[in-house]
Amino acid sequence: MIEILNYIGGKLQASHTGAVIHNPEPATGQIYSTLPDSDSTDVEAAVKAAEEAFPAWSSLSATDRGRYLIAISNRIREKHDELAEAESRDNGKPLWLAKKVDIRRAHENFEFFGTGIMHFASESHPMHDGINYTLRKPLGVVACISPWNLPLYLFTWKIAPALASGNTVVAKPSEVTPYTAFLLAKICMEVGLPAGVLNIIHGLGPKAGSAMVSHPRTKAISFTGSTRAGKEIASIAAPMFKKLSLELGGKNPNIIFADCDFDKALNTSISSSFANQGQICLCGSRIFIQRPIYEKFRDAFVDKVKRMKIGDPMDPESKQGALVSGIHYEKVLSYIGLALEEGGTILTGGNAVHPEGRCATGWFIEPTVIENLPYDARCNMEEIFGPVVTLTPFDSEEEVLQMANATEYGLSCTIWTSNLNTASRMSEEIKAGIVWINCWLKRDLRTPFGGVKSSGVGREGGWEALKFFTEPKNVCIEY
Numbered sequence: 498m499i500e501i502l503n504y505i506g507g508k509l510q511a512s513h514t515g516a517v518i519h520n521p522e523p524a525t526g527q528i529y530s531t532l533p534d535s536d537s538t539d540v541e542a543a544v545k546a547a548e549e550a551f552p553a554w555s556s557l558s559a560t561d562r563g564r565y566l567i568a569i570s571n572r573i574r575e576k577h578d579e580l581a582e583a584e585s586r587d588n589g590k591p592l593w594l595a596k597k598v599d600i601r602r603a604h605e606n607f608e609f610f611g612t613g614i615m616h617f618a619s620e621s622h623p624m625h626d627g628i629n630y631t632l633r634k635p636l637g638v639v640a641c642i643s644p645w646n647l648p649l650y651l652f653t654w655k656i657a658p659a660l661a662s663g664n665t666v667v668a669k670p671s672e673v674t675p676y677t678a679f680l681l682a683k684i685c686m687e688v689g690l691p692a693g694v695l696n697i698i699h700g701l702g703p704k705a706g707s708a709m710v711s712h713p714r715t716k717a718i719s720f721t722g723s724t725r726a727g728k729e730i731a732s733i734a735a736p737m738f739k740k741l742s743l744e745l746g747g748k749n750p751n752i753i754f755a756d757c758d759f760d761k762a763l764n765t766s767i768s769s770s771f772a773n774q775g776q777i778c779l780c781g782s783r784i785f786i787q788r789p790i791y792e793k794f795r796d797a798f799v800d801k802v803k804r805m806k807i808g809d810p811m812d813p814e815s816k817q818g819a820l821v822s823g824i825h826y827e828k829v830l831s832y833i834g835l836a837l838e839e840g841g842t843i844l845t846g847g848n849a850v851h852p853e854g855r856c857a858t859g860w861f862i863e864p865t866v867i868e869n870l871p872y873d874a875r876c877n878m879e880e881i882f883g884p885v886v887t888l889t890p891f892d893s894e895e896e897v898l899q900m901a902n903a904t905e906y907g908l909s910c911t912i913w914t915s916n917l918n919t920a921s922r923m924s925e926e927i928k929a930g931i932v933w934i935n936c937w938l939k940r941d942l943r944t945p946f947g948g949v950k951s952s953g954v955g956r957e958g959g960w961e962a963l964k965f966f967t968e969p970k971n972v973c974i975e976y
C-alpha cells in the first residue's frame with residue numbers, strides 16, 4: 498500500500514488527525530494507496546508555511562526563481578517513465594498516453610514559465626509631461642486546485658506560473674488522482690526548492706479544497722474542475738474580493754463541413770472524441786456533420802470506433818483505458834441509458850467492458866456513438882465527460898451555429914472546412930474561448946486558454962497567467 502502524504506513547509510506529513518482516504522486503481526477497482534484526509538487545520542499549517550516562505554521567495558530575481566523551475570522540469574524529465582506509470586495507474590489512462598501527453602506537458606509547463614518569467618515585462622504609458630509605469634507584484638499566498646483528468650499536467654499548469662511570478666503556493670490535486678502530485682513533492686525536495694514555497698495538501702474538495710478557498714489569507718484561487726464546484730468556489734471567494742480564475746466544464750461542438758479534408762477530419766475526430774476515454778475538457782462530444790457527407794462520415798467513423806481496443810492501460814495496444822472512478826463510470830453509463838430514453842440510437846458501444854485478467858473488475862466502457870438525438874436533448878446539453886459522442890446532421894451555417902451555441906458551455910470548438918471564409922465566419926460567431934480549424938488540441942502555451950459562459954472566467958497560459966498571478970500598480974511621475 499502506497500502512503501501518499503501532504504507536503505507542508507518542506508516536509509512530507511500525514512494529516513494532523515491521521516485520517517486517510519482510500520484510493521483505488523481504476524483498471525482493477527482495487528485500493529492501492531491512501532492519501533491524507535486533510536481539513537482546515539492542515540490548510541492553516543500550509544498557508545502559514547507559505548506565508549513564511551513568501552518574503553525570501555518573492556525577493557529572488559526572476560532568473561533565480563526561473564532556475565528552480567527549470568531544475569524541477571529537468572527532474573520530471575529524468576523521472577518521465579516512473580511518473581507516467583504512476584499517472585496511468587492512478588487515472589486509468591493508457592500508459593502510452595501518459596508518456597506522450599501528460600508527463601511531457603508537466604515538464605514543459607515548468608520549463609515554459611521558468612524561462613518565460615525571465616522575459617516578462619510590464620507596460621509604460623508616456624505622457625507629454627510625464628510617464629506612467631506599471632509595477633507587477635506577486636500576490637502572496639495563492640491557492641491552486643486541479644481535477645483528475647490530466648492530473649500532473651493541469652496541476653503544474655497552475656503551480657508553475659504562480660511560483661514563477663513570485664507567489665508561494667498551497668495546491669491541492671484531485672482526491673481521485675493524488676499520486677503524481679505526491680511524486681512532485683518529492684521532486685521539489687530533491688532539487689532543493691526552499692521549504693514552504695510550494696505546499697501540497699491532499700483531501701476532499703468540500704473539506705480541504707473549501708478551506709483553501711475560504712482561508713482569509715489566500716489571495717487568489719486558480720481552479721480547474723466542474724462548473725458545479727466553480728460556482729461554489731465563486732460564491733465564497735467573490736465576496737472576499739479574491740482574484741479568481743475558473744476553468745470549468747465543456748460540451749464542445751465538432752463541426753464538419755462537406756468540403757473538409759475527409760480523412761483528416763475523420764481521424765482527428767476519433768481522437769477528439771475518445772482521447773483519455775473522452776475525459777478531456779476539450780473533447781468534441783457533439784459532432785455536427787453537413788448533410789451531403791453525413792452517411793459517409795457516420796459509417797466510416799463507426800467502423801473505426803468498432804476497431805478501437807479497450808483494455809489494460811499498461812498494454813501498448815490499448816487505445817482506451819479505464820474511466821477514472823466507480824462513481825464516474827456509473828454516471829457515464831446512466832447517460833447512455835438516458836440517451837436511449839431520449840430517443841437516441843446507439844450505433845456502436847453503449848456497454849461496460851470486463852477485460853480478461855487483472856482488469857476484469859475495472860471501470861471500462863465501450864466508446865459509444867449515438868445518433869437521432871434532438872440537439873437540445875439532455876445528452877446533448879449536459880457534460881457527460883466520457884467516451885460518448887452524438888452525431889447530428891446539419892444543412893446550413895446558421896443552423897449549425899444555432900445548435901452549437903445552444904448549450905450553457907463555451908469552452909472550445911473544432912471546425913473542419915477548406916473554405917477560409919466559412920472558417921472565419923464561424924470563428925467569429927461561435928461562442929467559445931478556443932477555436933481549432935482543421936486541427937484539434939494543437940497547443941501553443943503562449944495563447945490565452947479558457948472558456949466563456951458556464952465554461953469559466955479568466956484565461957490561463959502565457960502572459961495571461963503571469964498577469965493573473967501578479968497585481969498591477971501604476972506609478973506616475975511628472976517631469
Ligand code: NAD
Nearest residue numbers: 643644645670671702706707722723726744745746747778
Ligand atoms: P471537480 O469540480 O469535482 O473537482 C476538481 C477539484 O476541485 C478537485 O481537486 C476537488 O477536490 C476540488 N473541489 C471540489 N469541490 C470543491 C469545493 N467546493 N471547494 C474547493 N475545491 C473543490 O471536478 P473533477 O470531477 O475533478 O474534474 C472534471 C471536471 O473538470 C469536468 O467538468 C471538466 O470539464 C473540468 N475540466 C475543465 C478544464 C478546463 O480547462 N476548462 C480542464 C480539465 C477539466
